[in-house]
Amino acid sequence: MTDQxxxxxxxxxxxxxxxxxxxxxxxxxxxxxxxxxRQTKRRIPLVIAAITCVIVAGVLGFIAGSVSHSARPLQxxxxxxxxxxxxxxxxxxxxxWSTSEVxxxxxxxxxxxxxxxxxxxxxxDFEMTTITGEQARALGRxxxxxxxxxxxxxxxxDRYFAQIHVFHLIHCLDEVRKYIHYDHYHLEQFGxxxxxxxxxxxxxxxxxxxxxxxxxxxxxxxxxxxxKTYHVPLADFDPPxxxxxxxxxxxxxxxxxxxxxxxxxxxxxxxxxxxxxxxxTPRLY
Numbered sequence: 001m002t003d004q005x006x007x008x009x010x011x012x013x014x015x016x017x018x019x020x021x022x023x024x025x026x027x028x029x030x031x032x033x034x035x036x037x038r039q040t041k042r043r044i045p046l047v048i049a050a051i052t053c054v055i056v057a058g059v060l061g062f063i064a065g066s067v068s069h070s071a072r073p074l075q076x077x078x079x080x081x082x083x084x085x086x087x088x089x090x091x092x093x094x095x096x097w098s099t100s101e102v103x104x105x106x107x108x109x110x111x112x113x114x115x116x117x118x119x120x121x122x123x124x125d126f127e128m129t130t131i132t133g134e135q136a137r138a139l140g141r142x143x144x145x146x147x148x149x150x151x152x153x154x155x156x157x158d159r160y161f162a163q164i165h166v167f168h169l170i171h172c173l174d175e176v177r178k179y180i181h182y183d184h185y186h187l188e189q190f191g192x193x194x195x196x197x198x199x200x201x202x203x204x205x206x207x208x209x210x211x212x213x214x215x216x217x218x219x220x221x222x223x224x225x226x227x228k229t230y231h232v233p234l235a236d237f238d239p240p241x242x243x244x245x246x247x248x249x250x251x252x253x254x255x256x257x258x259x260x261x262x263x264x265x266x267x268x269x270x271x272x273x274x275x276x277x278x279x280x281t282p283r284l285y
Contacts, residue, residue: 106177110184118177122170123250126257128265130159145275153264164253166246169212172205200282 101107105117119125133143149159178185179202190198220241224233270276 110178110181118170118174121167121250122174123167123253123257124171125262126254127163127167127171128258128261129162129164129253129256130155130258131162133158133160136160136162145277147274148271149258150268153258155258164249165212166249167253169208172208175202175205176209197283201284203282204284 105114106121108114130149131139136143136146143160146160149155149161151157186194186198220239222235222237222239224235227234
């Protein structure tokens with residue numbers, strides 16, 4: 001059989017095979033590209049929908065937060081604005097904790113200088129101030145239940161007794177300090193068996209401090225360092241933080257305190273139209 005005859009009988013020549021293989025490869029690549037493009041097209045609406053959901057959720061969250069804030073503003077905002085404090089000047093970086101524990105007057109042994117320093121911190125004798133009925137309502141208080149300042153005190157017809165909480169908390173911390181030094185402050189008056197009222201007052205102070213710490217729930221992060229003479233990492237309890245300007249708040253408190261309120265406090269009488277609430281349990285003092 002001649003070569004020419006064999007070539008005529010062969011269904012596909014070698015060249016034809018190579019050409020067909022090449023065409024099949026191109027076809028496979030084209031189909032793969034088409035499928036990928038279709039998959040991409042199908043994904044695009046899903047991606048757009050997901051992005052849209054995120055944007056809508058963010059906008060709704062922002063609106064809800066704005067409504068919530070305007071409907072129930074933060075107490076800080078009410079206090080600073082309502083009482084005439086400039087909140088922009090109320091923040092400072094660690095301005096009040098530069099003194100070390102070793103040199104702090106507040107941690108020294110009991111004495112007149114230490115007592116005077118604590119009294120200055122807690123605004124002892126200056127802690128009572130007043131707010132108006134409008135300010136009380138802005139704080140969410142029922143004015144009908146509040147103790148009103150008698151008009152003969154000369155402060156006006158629409159004044160209610162109030163305190164800034166931080167000064168009460170410092171007073172409570174001072175009470176704990178004095179209990180640590182019981183022999184110096186209390187032994188002569190109470191001996192070794194203090195009265196139930198005395199114990200209740202100290203427990204009240206502990207509860208106030210615990211409640212406030214849990215309420216504020218500081219999220220400052222404490223890191224650790226290697227220190228000389230220590231065999232384990234030592235916590236850095238003085239992290240960078242933003243603090244209120246305590247000195248400015250204390251100055252405001254002094255300027256707006258009820259003058260000589262203690263001399264009038266004991267002579268207060270319950271008004272005939274006052275709402276008298278049940279006594280606390282246990283009795284505080």
